Amino acid sequence: MKVKRVRQKECQQCRHTKNTLYRVRERSDAPWQFVCKECLLPLRNGNLNYQYGGTWKSKKRT
Numbered sequence: 001m002k003v004k005r006v007r008q009k010e011c012q013q014c015r016h017t018k019n020t021l022y023r024v025r026e027r028s029d030a031p032w033q034f035v036c037k038e039c040l041l042p043l044r045n046g047n048l049n050y051q052y053g054g055t056w057k058s059k060k061r062t
Ligand SMILES: [Zn+2]
Pocket: 011, 012, 013, 014, 015, 016, 035, 036, 037, 038, 039
């Protein structure tokens, strides 16, 4: 019997588990991190070096 793996990640800023996270980094030489929507905004606001690397979702689109 196959067990469905629950795909969840936690926001690296607020440590809350979210179904959707955003892969971002503050500068081109900073490590990538996964953050939630709430934590993305202050990170992105006014940051010209901010880079966006895609959206992670726990459920794949059908
Ligand atoms: Zn967060």
